[in-house]
Amino acid sequence: MDRGIPLNWCQIRLIRVNGRKEANCRALMEDGGGGGRGGTGRNSSTKTAAKRTLDFVCVVALPLSVVPMSPLSSLSCLWLLLGFFFLLALPSLALGLRQQSVGAKGRLFCGTQPAQNVLVKLYDKDTGLDPDDQLDSARTDASGNFKVQGDERETTNIDPELRIYHHCNKGLNPCPRKWIITVPDKYIHSGKAPPKKYFELGNINLEVEVEGESFDCIH
Known part of the structure; x- marks a missing residue:
């Protein structure tokens, strides 16, 4: 050449x-x-x-x-x-992506009264630059009940968590209190929603102060 x-x-x-x-x-x-x-x-x-x-x-x-x-x-x-x-x-x-589903339900109270219209979101928490994926959202009914469910495709296990935004016992802060509750891995199932078994939270009094909680005006 x-x-x-x-x-x-x-x-x-x-x-x-x-x-x-x-x-x-x-x-x-x-x-x-x-x-x-x-x-x-x-x-x-x-x-x-x-x-x-x-x-x-x-x-x-x-x-x-x-x-x-x-x-x-x-x-x-x-x-x-x-x-x-x-x-x-x-x-x-x-081929490595797996369809996974998860769900949670419970009943929220503020003291002895049902907590109505409380926003509950279900997320798949991601790491790095990948933003968290919202799988579902719902508001509690007149009795304080909620149910959320969703599915996602990931190569590894999803990391589901509940995010609850409420005004119970929040003091003078205008923003709602934000709770984050991790869903245990045993409630992650294969396939699309609805899942085979829901994460049952039971009755929860929102007056309780949860470790790591925060105030969130933008959600």
Whole structure:
């Protein structure tokens, strides 16, 4: 290969000829028939093999000293290659996702009176940059009863939690009190909602101060 030929990463192809890999830029840059080293023989078969390959594949197997590439082209090539392998991995990731369901129910009181219209949300808590997923929300009825349920696809077990927003015994703070109650793993079931078994909270007096509770005006 003539190292003086100006190349860019779009003109490089990785081709297979007679069971081995070979970079042949000239053969791919020329149309069939004439020019370069001729349109017959080895170059002709090289062009035919190249046309049957992907539209482009970055030459990462060859030393950069053999195929001159600018730093920007090398970076573009790397990102393209990473994207190519990500697309190949998508089917495997999809097969690893499991449908999981969870649910909870209970009855809320403020002292001896049923707590009406209390907002209860069911979340799948995520980590890192992935935001938490809201699975369901409901408000208590006139008797203080609530029931929430939902399902989610994850590769690992979901981390469900209840978030209860109420004004019982909140003092002078204008924002509602926020409780977070973790749902035990044994109430996570396979398949879509409704789940096979609900997390039963029973009767709960919202006057109680829960460790880690906060006030939340935006929810």
